[in-house]
Amino acid sequence: MRQKKFPQPPRWADSFITWRLSEQTSEEVIGDLHELFSEWVEKYGTRHARMLYIFHALGFLWPLPRMLKRGRNAYPNDHSTPFISTNMFFNNFKIAFRNLLRNWSYAVMNITGLSVGIASCLLIFLVIEFETSFDTFHAKRDRIYRVVTQYNTPDGEVYSSGAPTPVTETMRNDFPQLENAGAIFGGHGGLVIIPDQTGKAAAKKFDEGERVFFADPQFFQIFDFKWLAGDPKTALNEPYTGVLTRETAERYFGDWKRAVGKTIKQNNSREIKITGVLDDVPVNSDFPLKVVMSSATLKGGSGAYLTNWENTNGGAHSYIVLPPNVSPASINAALPAFVRKYKPAAYANQGFQLQPLRDIHFDKRFGNFNGRTFSRELITALWLIGIFLLVIACVNFINLATAQAVNRSKEVGVRKVLGSSRKQLLMQFFGETALITFCALLLALGIAAVALPFLSKLLAVQLTFTLDSKVLLFLSGVFVSVTLISGAYPAIVLSGFNPIIALKSKVAQKIGGGISLRRALVVLQFCIAQILMIGMLVVVTQMAYFKNTDLGFDKDAIVAINVPYDSLSKTKYQYLQNQLLAQPGIKDISYSFATPADNGGWSSDFKFDHSTKTTDWEATLKWADTAYFKLFNLQFVAGRPYFNSDTVREFVVNETLVKKLGFSKPQDIIGKELNFWDGKKVAPVVGVIKDFHANSLRDPIPPMVMGALKDVYHTLSIKIQPKRVTETLAYIEKAWTQAFPDNVYEHHFLDERIANFYKQETQLSILYKIFAVIAIFISCLGLYGLVSFMTVQRNKEVGIRKVLGASVRSIVYLFSKEFTLLIAIAFVIAAPVAYYFMHQWLANFTFRIPLSWTLFALAGLSSVVVAWLAVGYKAVKAAITNPVNSIRTQ
Amino acid sequence: MGEFEELVLLTVAIMNAEGYGATILHEIETRTKRSIQLSAVHVALYRLEEKGLVRSNVGGATKERGGRRKRLFTITPSGIRILKEIRNLREQLWNLIPKPI
Numbered sequence: 001m002r003q004k005k006f007p008q009p010p011r012w013a014d015s016f017i018t019w020r021l022s023e024q025t026s027e028e029v030i031g032d033l034h035e036l037f038s039e040w041v042e043k044y045g046t047r048h049a050r051m052l053y054i055f056h057a058l059g060f061l062w063p064l065p066r067m068l069k070r071g072r073n074a075y076p077n078d079h080s081t082p083f084i085s086t087n088m089f090f091n092n093f094k095i096a097f098r099n100l101l102r103n104w105s106y107a108v109m110n111i112t113g114l115s116v117g118i119a120s121c122l123l124i125f126l127v128i129e130f131e132t133s134f135d136t137f138h139a140k141r142d143r144i145y146r147v148v149t150q151y152n153t154p155d156g157e158v159y160s161s162g163a164p165t166p167v168t169e170t171m172r173n174d175f176p177q178l179e180n181a182g183a184i185f186g187g188h189g190g191l192v193i194i195p196d197q198t199g200k201a202a203a204k205k206f207d208e209g210e211r212v213f214f215a216d217p218q219f220f221q222i223f224d225f226k227w228l229a230g231d232p233k234t235a236l237n238e239p240y241t242g243v244l245t246r247e248t249a250e251r252y253f254g255d256w257k258r259a260v261g262k263t264i265k266q267n268n269s270r271e272i273k274i275t276g277v278l279d280d281v282p283v284n285s286d287f288p289l290k291v292v293m294s295s296a297t298l299k300g301g302s303g304a305y306l307t308n309w310e311n312t313n314g315g316a317h318s319y320i321v322l323p324p325n326v327s328p329a330s331i332n333a334a335l336p337a338f339v340r341k342y343k344p345a346a347y348a349n350q351g352f353q354l355q356p357l358r359d360i361h362f363d364k365r366f367g368n369f370n371g372r373t374f375s376r377e378l379i380t381a382l383w384l385i386g387i388f389l390l391v392i393a394c395v396n397f398i399n400l401a402t403a404q405a406v407n408r409s410k411e412v413g414v415r416k417v418l419g420s421s422r423k424q425l426l427m428q429f430f431g432e433t434a435l436i437t438f439c440a441l442l443l444a445l446g447i448a449a450v451a452l453p454f455l456s457k458l459l460a461v462q463l464t465f466t467l468d469s470k471v472l473l474f475l476s477g478v479f480v481s482v483t484l485i486s487g488a489y490p491a492i493v494l495s496g497f498n499p500i501i502a503l504k505s506k507v508a509q510k511i512g513g514g515i516s517l518r519r520a521l522v523v524l525q526f527c528i529a530q531i532l533m534i535g536m537l538v539v540v541t542q543m544a545y546f547k548n549t550d551l552g553f554d555k556d557a558i559v560a561i562n563v564p565y566d567s568l569s570k571t572k573y574q575y576l577q578n579q580l581l582a583q584p585g586i587k588d589i590s591y592s593f594a595t596p597a598d599n600g601g602w603s604s605d606f607k608f609d610h611s612t613k614t615t616d617w618e619a620t621l622k623w624a625d626t627a628y629f630k631l632f633n634l635q636f637v638a639g640r641p642y643f644n645s646d647t648v649r650e651f652v653v654n655e656t657l658v659k660k661l662g663f664s665k666p667q668d669i670i671g672k673e674l675n676f677w678d679g680k681k682v683a684p685v686v687g688v689i690k691d692f693h694a695n696s697l698r699d700p701i702p703p704m705v706m707g708a709l710k711d712v713y714h715t716l717s718i719k720i721q722p723k724r725v726t727e728t729l730a731y732i733e734k735a736w737t738q739a740f741p742d743n744v745y746e747h748h749f750l751d752e753r754i755a756n757f758y759k760q761e762t763q764l765s766i767l768y769k770i771f772a773v774i775a776i777f778i779s780c781l782g783l784y785g786l787v788s789f790m791t792v793q794r795n796k797e798v799g800i801r802k803v804l805g806a807s808v809r810s811i812v813y814l815f816s817k818e819f820t821l822l823i824a825i826a827f828v829i830a831a832p833v834a835y836y837f838m839h840q841w842l843a844n845f846t847f848r849i850p851l852s853w854t855l856f857a858l859a860g861l862s863s864v865v866v867a868w869l870a871v872g873y874k875a876v877k878a879a880i881t882n883p884v885n886s887i888r889t890q
Numbered sequence: 891m892g893e894f895e896e897l898v899l900l901t902v903a904i905m906n907a908e909g910y911g912a913t914i915l916h917e918i919e920t921r922t923k924r925s926i927q928l929s930a931v932h933v934a935l936y937r938l939e940e941k942g943l944v945r946s947n948v949g950g951a952t953k954e955r956g957g958r959r960k961r962l963f964t965i966t967p968s969g970i971r972i973l974k975e976i977r978n979l980r981e982q983l984w985n986l987i988p989k990p991i
Contacts, residue, residue, distance in 0.1 A: 024948075025932070027958045027959060028910075028911060028932075028948075028958070028959065028960055028961045029911065029928065029932060030955075030956070030958060031911075031912075031951070031955035031956065031958030031959065031960050032910070032911035032912035032915070032928060032955070032960065033912075033928065034954060034955050034956050034958070035912045035952070035954045035955050036912050036915070036916075036928070038954045039916075055927070056927055056928040056929070059927035059928060059929030059930065060929045060932075062929070064929075064933065065933060065936055065937065065940075419951070419957055
């Protein structure tokens, strides 16, 4: 018989009481009121009872002694247990812990998935932290700007990190509103010789590569590099003075304190007195200083280096500081007039711009002394990947937790019956999530610590793992957000169980709604994983394409060595050449400005065929002797190589230049004249070579002009036999040092150097591989957990199917069918998204792979296969179980 | 101590450690035939406890209370002493009234 519903007192009155009184007191008071209410209902009927109820409830409206009011929990002389007790917390903790141990495999899966996600996020954070910390230690960093060169040509925009050398001094004079201006010139001869003071031992030789600079004293006023010795105000005032960094000074003189006053010889020509020592430049700076000489040193010397307005050398940087009240826009507006005033008319379109210091590490167009920029897009991409991985892990957690919900239903039912409030249960389940997340966090710290050295090596940066405030803040942020995101839904579901239904074990039927959410989450996981996979495949294929594309010239077994280019050394070139050719291990020798693929080089416009106007585009100039063509196996499509000579008598051009000049047949250009720099270099074209990639495959092939110009050669290229390489190399080194005793010998293999061009992309491709693997791993972990659960839940169904005659195969098919469908849906969503992003990325490269459907198919199929493998074991196990066991229990 | 507080204190003593808000209210209403508000009772009990004349502890929950616990009050020795003092004072004063009344 249906029980008549007992009349209830007005709910709002109860709310009023809870609002007015402390938690404890309101419980007692409302209890009293309810008790009285049932009496009143019997005596006076429902309506009157309700009015009495309100009457008594409103009695608490008047002022009350403080202890009864809301917000107070301590009742005086209270001998009973407090409402919220620490005992409860420990109890919950104990139960959560026991729960974890009981469903041990589920806990492990959850913690593993979460910790991998958190660790990836943490590592990405460390990398981004490092890359965004470059040169942030300068006090004036927000007001420092670099004057860069940027202008338009029909070929596109041209960028240079440098400005003509006189710019700094001129701007100091012309722009009095500048707070400061200082120049630094890099890329000068890195050879440093320490003459031995006692005269007995040989001098020490060092090659500092690109780390030798000339700088104004103002440079050190603008940038905050710490000085260990010497006076920053005066150390670089005089010509032929210089400072060393501590590590350099220690290498040269043992103890850096003894360095001041000593002399070094730079580039075998300049005697420099050491006037100070700098502290080592931190790793996160784009000024890798080792030796800094005063720019005044350049005032003497040849060629009016400091007054040349025509040339722009990328290594000649000009930095200014603006006072707080001057905006960069105001200076930028005045720059075009500045350009017109000082630059020769032919170059008046080469405009200047102010680039803020904070962009220098990130802007690939201009670069920096480290030769490496970190694109801001990459930072965004990495952030997204990190967040995605974390999302996948959280999704895992949610899926597994709700799947396990059925197991906890009885516990929740009992708790509710014993008086637990919804809020208490929420707290309990959030607490359990927090416990799991915390364990995952600890494990993630361990994983990150182990992985960090590998990551550092991979990215060629130095990452340190210190638990400083930023990292801790980040970790606690991750902890809180992961707990909230992962814990919210399961906690709500679990605490919402109707105790009656739960205790009757009928909960399973109620979680119908949970299944569609679970499906959506699986789709989300695999969607993200597949996007990463497709991205990875595209990047890897593109990198392989770069590596394997024929560059148009031979790069195997070629050694490139720098040779000194002072006039004395040049006389020894021929002798050295003969020496080397005598060695059987050596096939060809060539002297040139650079190897075919060295990115740097000369470029210039020119007058073609007696025309009075110069071309409005620039050709790349490569200077080399005639042996160059044979050594690098450059193919001729018309004409012949030029004859050997010391200066330019004949030119050879490439196909692109021919086309740019408007000729359809390369033959037609033979005999025509090219005029560089108003008659300084004039010669006819005698040959056309097939295009080769002079720049990285990112950029199109430039129009190229080649000629002989012994004055500027400083590279010696040697083609060696593949056999007995070490012997040959030793011979080369010996011959070289004999010829150039005052210099430092250094060689590199051409194919290695070329592989280095794509270092950042190669690093990225490795990273993407790792991330894709992690994403699939976590997703499959989740899938595995889900399937484990579902096989348990549906074991009765499986048993009945088997009894009715289903084969093992059909049962496995039953389970895998659902997931395959979900993965397919994920693929349908992932493919267009991945296509869009990859298309954009590939557009960066002039020479790129087509975005073929095979890549997408590969990604989709492999994720399905991996999922089957993950799921297969469990599914098969479920399919083989004896139906007797599953149907027996009721 | 006010008259109402004394009344409440006496009732607590009467109920012999089984008294709580609702029952005390009920007793007072039955015996004095006055309509008292529950809040008055609770406040009085609280003040008595502050003065140390009663002691409380939280006790059982029942279905009528919707599962909420109740706070049971017991009189303390000092509470008994005060009641005795009041009664003695009253008796003394009564004895001083001349015989014919």
